[in-house]
Amino acid sequence: MLEGSGFEDPVHDAQRSFRALLNVLSEPGTIATLPQIDAPSLPAAAAAIALTLTDRDAPAWLDPSFAAAAQWLRFFAGAPIVTDLREASFVFAPAASRPQLAALAQGDPAYPDRSATLVLTVAALSNDPGWRLSGPGINGTRDLSVKGIDLDFLADWHDNRARFPRGVDVLLVAGDRVAGLPRTVQIEPVHIGESACMSR
Amino acid sequence: MYVAVKGGAAAIRAAHELLADVRRGDRDVPQVDLAQIDQQLGGAVDRVMAEASLYDRELAAVAIRQARGDLFEAVFLLRAYRTTLPRLGDSEPLNTGAMQVDRRISATFKDLPGGQVLGATFDYTHRLLDFELDAPDLSATTPVCTAPPPPRVGDLLGADGLIEPNPDDGSTPADITRDPPTYPASRAARLQALSRGDEGFLLALGYSTQRGYGWSHPFAGEIRRGFVDVEFVPEELGFAITIGKVEVTEVDMVNHFSGTEDTPPCFTRGYGLAFGHGERKAMSMALVDRALRAAELGEDVAGPAQDQEFVLSHCDNVEASGFVQHLKLPHYVDFQAELDVLRRLRAERIEEEALKEAAE
Amino acid sequence: MSSGYNFAYLDEPTKRMLRRSLLKAVAIPGYQVPFASREMPLPFGWGTGGIQVTAAILGRDDRLKVIDQGADDTTNAVSIRDFFAKTAGVATTLSTRDATVIQTRHRIPETPLQHGQIMVFQVPIPEPLRWLEPRETETRRMHAFADYGAMHLKLYEDVARYGRITTAYDYPVLVAGRYLMRPSPIPRFDNPKLDASPALMLFGAGREKRIYAVPPYTSVKSLDFEDHPFTIESWDRPCARCGAADSYLDEIITDDRGGRRFVCSDTDHCNQRLDAKEKAA
Incomplete structure (x- = not known):
């Protein structure tokens, strides 16, 4: 018996999810809500991303903690599950056991689009101060607070930016919420006490 | 005015009606049927199937008839149709x-x-127009x-x-x-x-x-x-x-x-x-x-x-x-930009020459 | 809505392919993402790239505006608008302000774009270096290393020869300080509207099979030199219909004795101004 379900309205739910993803990646740090999807072990937003973007031409890699979703993903998205991280177009992992960004497909200098997207599940997302984002898609700076992500992530992100135009794009998900970190975005930690003068 | 007038939609509709009329031609002449195209214009069907990458003689005949024998147009029709077909799987390589x-x-x-x-x-045929082309009787001679x-x-x-x-x-x-x-x-x-x-x-x-x-x-x-x-x-x-x-x-x-x-x-x-x-x-x-x-x-x-x-x-x-023929589409915004550059260049040239003449 | 085809014509796997390309495009501003462009029921070169992008993003709640040369009534704009009205059943509009998605050929509307709007540009030739170097392998290498010296040299040769840069439209821009990009054949007049626009800009080249993007609030700089700054077209008279002195004008020949009339190329902008005048009167 197959667990979980797909989009209730495959055409229009996929379109709405895509527009939300287009929005969060073109305006980094904004948070969108995706349709509620019931998939074994995957948070709802990660499942919606899988349904929206993966298929037989876009293979996925699943962290062992999401192994229960493999059958669901094959059935509802038709996506091949790969075991080699570098072969994956989409990598699904929880922040606690996330792979290094450099371990994913980076694209090459002439074709930087041949790179992976990391779907990283975290504890919570909000626009409270935490990280201060800047770069294309942001008018000035934008605050993003990410709960449950390791401290090394920022150093890893710094290295990812240094590889531009190669590099990985990240979608952060918490429950049914999603925020985007395209490879262009700069992240600075906001120090305590500074939050009062945050700009938007 | 060429464009920027109301009625673009009506004009397009009328143009398509005219096309349908021209395609059909004289109504006293019977409409060509698909089997005739398939059987008697097989070379056209083959070419359209090849360049459309779709093997379907009947659809190719439909396209040829609709395109009034314009094979480029027929290829395009069939390609646009092909692209909407679901991909069910890949065949084995042809042997x-x-x-x-x-x-x-x-x-x-x-x-x-x-x-x-x-x-x-067609090899070794003498290319002489045959005004009484008819089917041969194959029963006796052709193995x-x-x-x-x-x-x-x-x-x-x-x-x-x-x-x-x-x-x-x-x-x-x-x-x-x-x-x-x-x-x-x-x-x-x-x-x-x-x-x-x-x-x-x-x-x-x-x-x-x-x-x-x-x-x-x-x-x-x-x-x-x-x-x-x-x-x-x-x-x-x-x-x-x-x-x-x-x-x-x-x-x-x-x-x-x-x-x-x-x-x-x-x-x-x-x-x-x-x-x-x-x-x-x-x-x-x-x-x-x-x-x-x-x-x-x-x-x-x-x-x-x-x-x-x-x-x-x-x-x-x-x-x-498509790209050659897109030159038919209006380009007057870009042409205006070119005119702007050209007029400035000409004005500068005329000014320079006037100054030169004044100096001499 | 006409039956037999999926919503907005394209099948879902094709839309997913396009959507993946679009997300890469916004993540690497100005970089041309190759995509497996499909044959559309309209000819290549007539907006198939824009149509595929629009089909991939369009939803039931969108209001679509389509312009060609700034006008909603030009034949190709009418044809594309009808295509989506038929295949997606979406609401269409002539108003820049009311539209959520605007597909365009050769213009950016005069009415300032708003946050949340998406512009979809039809692109004939996406590669800004194409006239300098016909080979894709070579232009890819040039982009990889941001090796844009050849383009600066070309513009500089213009200055040396003619005293000014003679590129009239499709004027090259640098996006987010990194990728050289063709803004599609919009006049120079529209280039400044790309810079730090609150709207998302998506570009589709169907025949050339490339998609690229400029996210909102992104720097888009027209190439120039300190002593020869970038300039836009100007006219010594206002629009003959609405009197606008700050819009891009079409020149209309009125007789064979040199008679000329200049009117706004953006028909919606011109009509809005006329309506406002009438109401005020």
Whole structure:
């Protein structure tokens, strides 16, 4: 018996999810809500991303903690599950056991689009101060607070930016919420006490 | 005013009604039916199927009729239809060695196993207009080839190691309708592009290689035409079943090759395949395929036919026809921008000359 | 909505392919993402790239505006608008302000774009270096290393020869300080509207099989030299219909004795101004 379900309205739910993803990646740090999807072990937003973007031409890699979703993903998205991280177009992992960004497909200098997207599940997302984002898609700076992500992530992100135009794009998900970190975005930690003068 | 007037939608509708009227022509003349196109204009059907990359004689006939015999337009109609079809799976590679040939000739050997089979061909016809064209009575004179499939000339040469083997590294070939083009393109991708490429364009390019634009000494090793089975392995069965037959023309062009440090001299191949009676197309394709292998074989890339990017990005007539004809669309915003630049340049020139004259 | 085809014509796997390309495009601003462009029922060169992008993003709640040369009534704009009205059943509009998605050929509307709007540009030739170097392998390399010296040299040669840069439209821009990009054949007049726009800009080249993007609030700089700054077109008279002195004008020949009339190329902008005048009167 197959667990979980797909989009209730495959055409229009996929379109709405895509527009939300287009929005969060073109305006980094904004948070969108995706349709509620019931998939074994995957948070709802990660499942919606899988349904929206993966298929037989876009293979996925699943962290062992999401192994229960493999059958669901094959059935509802038709996506091949790969075991080699570098072969994956989409990598699904929880922040606690996330792979290094450099371990994913980076694209090459002439074709930087041949790179992976990391779907990283975290504890919570909000626009409270935490990280201060800047770069294309942001008018000035934008605050993003990410709960449950390791401290090394920022150093890893710094290295990812240094590889531009190669590099990985990240979608952060918490429950049914999603925020985007395209490879262009700069992240600075906001120090305590500074939050009062945050700009938007 | 040319545009920027209300009524664009009405004008378009009226233009399409006029087209439908012109297409049908004199109503006293019966409308051509699809079977007539299929049976009596088979060359047009074959060409449209080949360049549309869709094997369906009836749909090709529908397209030809709708396009009032404009084959480019018919190819476009069929391509646009093809692109909406779901992809259910990939067939097994066609085994043209098992083809039931109705034509098979080789220019490289006087006689060979399986013999020379002329079949239906325009070759050796005298091109005299026949005003009383009618069906012949075939019952007495014309034998129908029922011999078992003849061996391929390439295989006969290959047995002596005189010709390069046809490589099959077992990898999944590119699919040019699913993968964006990148260069250098694999041979599989190149062959796919050539196979749906414009016959006239490939003919001219193939011809150019014979005239010195690119180094080429081709022989028509073998041309064969006939029906081959299309086989498919359904996942639930796990073995191949025949799902239909397609008629194809296959050309193996044999070319001299002097060898390199690693490779002894041997013949090399140029390959051509087209749906139906597509001999001119398949031969041109084989010449261009061989020319495009220049870089791989360590030959100079000098002629246009040897230049991958040039050939592959210009051989598709649906793309070419669209872009050439897009010049009909209004461009007055850009033209205004050009006028602005031109007027400024002219004003500056006139001012300069006036100053010069005043100084003199 | 006409039956037999999926919503907005394209099948779902094709839309997914396009959507993946679009997300890469916004993540690498100005970089041309190759995509497996499909044959559309309209000819290549007539907006198939824009149509595929629009089909991939369009939803039931969108309001679509289509312009060609700034006008909603030009034949190709009418044809594309009808295509989506038929295949997606979406609401269409002539108003820049009311539209959520605007597909365009050769213009950016005069009415300032708003946050949340998406512009979809039809692109004939996406590669800004194409006239300098016809080979894709070579231009890819140039982009990889941001090796844009050849373009600066070309513009500089213009200055040396004519005293000014003579590129009239499709004027090259640098996006987010990194990728050289063709803004599609919009007049120079529209280039400044790309810079730090609150709207998302998506570009589709169907025949050339490339998609690229400029996210909102992204720097888009027209190439120029300190002593020869970038300039836009100007006219010595206002629009003959609405009197606008700050819009891009079409020149209309009124007789064979040199008679000329200049009117706004943006028909919606011109009509809005006329309506406002009438109401005020």
